[in-house]
Structure formats: C-alpha cells, structure tokens
C-alpha cells in the first residue's frame with residue numbers, strides 16, 4: 001500500500017496540473033457516475049493530502065475523497081485523451097492534462113462536514129505543517145500495545161506505513177515490541193522528528209531511503225539494494241541479510257498481523 005509520501009506527491013502533482021481550472025469529471029466504468037456528476041464542470045480549488053487520504057477540493061464546497069488502498073493507481077498525461085482502458089473509476093480532464101484513477105478503495109464526494117469528520121478520525125500526519133504530535137504521543141504513552149502497531153495505527157500517526165514504521169524503529173534502536181507506555185515524551189519527540197524528516201525526504205525523492213550517509217552503497221562499497229520498492233533501507237524486506245550497522249542477520253516475524261523486520265542486536269528487547 002502506498003505510504004503517506006506518495007499521497008502528498010500526488011496532491012502536489014494534481015495541484016500543479018489542475019488547480020484553478022474547470023474540469024470535466026466522469027466515470028468511464030460507471031461506479032463513480034453519480035459522484036462525478038456532482039463535480040463535473042466545476043473549478044478545482046485545491047488539493048490536500050492527509051495521511052493516506054487524498055482530496056480534490058472543488059468550488060461549491062464539494063470534495064472528491066480518494067483512498068488508493070492496495071490496488072488503486074493514478075495515471076495521467078497530456079492530450080489527446082486516450083480511450084479508457086480497463087476499469088477507470090474516475091477520469092478528470094482539464095485543458096492541458098488528463099488523469100485516470102483505477103482500483104481505489106474509496107472514491108466519493110464529501111461535503112465539508114464529511115471531510116472534517118475524516119480528518120478528525122486521523123492522527124497527526126508528519127508531512128503536514130499543521131500537525132500536532134502531542135496528542136499522538138499521549139495516546140502512545142497510554143497504550144500497552146507495541147510501538148510498531150501504534151505507529152501503523154492511522155488514528156495515531158496518519159500516513160506512516162510498513163516501511164517507515166520498521167525503519168524508524170531501527171534508526172531509534174528501539175525493539176518494535178516495546179509497549180507504547182514505555183515511550184517517554186522525549187523519545188516520542190525524537191521518533192516524530194525522525195519520521196517527519198524521513199517522510200519529507202520520501203516526498204522529495206519519490207522513494208523511501210532511510211540509511212545514513214555512512215551506510216549508502218557508495219560509502220560501504222556494496223551493491224545497491226534490489227527490490228521493487230527501491231530505496232536503501234536498513235531492515236525492511238532484508239530478512240537473513242547482514243545488518244548494515246553490526247552484521248547480525250536481520251530478523252522477520254509477524255506482529256499485529258503485519259510483517260516486522262528488525263536487527264536483534266541493534267534493537268534489543270527489554
């Protein structure tokens with residue numbers, strides 16, 4: 001599933017391509033036909049990303065809310081607009097560009113109350129400048145669940161996915177099973193700051209890189225990582241491989257129903 005940095009990149013791209021323009025919105029596949037009809041012909045005011053959620057805000061206080069889920073994907077291009085291929089849920093056409101959305105978990109029209117209700121359900125998003133990490137830290141400190149599960153809980157940290165959760169815990173030297181109640185305010189501030197820096201870099205680069213300068217392929221004179229997620233990381237999808245810091249084999253195990261990766265030596269439990 002795309003993590004928050006991908007959604008923030010999409011919001012930026014869609015703003016650049018379409019904001020300020022009147023757009024033709026349709027649903028070639030038909031499943032979003034009624035919603036598309038509500039915003040068709042309106043001017044796009046702005047776009048917004050919140051965690052893994054994307055909004056297209058149209059004039060007249062209507063917003064299209066998109067959650068890509070596991071299979072959702074956007075494609076776009078300059079004119080001419082091609083004949084729809086496959087199940088195009090939403091098609092957006094402006095003067096200079098078109099955009100297709102296929103396979104999202106959610107594609108629906110919200111009024112401002114519904115949009116705010118969604119924002120209120122979400123935790124702080126490290127990529128938003130208006131984010132307040134304080135309440136998230138308080139929720140974490142009041143929980144006996146693992147910090148790994150808490151970081152993945154979108155009502156606590158919006159936009160953090162599996163790769164960032166695994167990697168930020170490695171960088172902090174924290175065992176992923178550490179209960180939230182043991183994460184003090186200072187430790188939370190550090191985790192939040194690191195997550196924010198990593199995710200901002202993800203937005204800028206369009207891929208997730210989490211290794212410090214001294215652990216890049218160039219610095220270590222090693223081959224770059226080969227993985228469809230790209231990016232240089234410490235533990236994510238590196239089970240059995242040597243930890244880039246200490247050489248110990250990276251471990252893998254399920255936790256909270258998700259794939260957890262960690263270095264048993266750099267992230268000792270207890």
Ligand SMILES: [Zn+2]
Nearest residue numbers: 243246263266
């Ligand atoms: Zn290690």
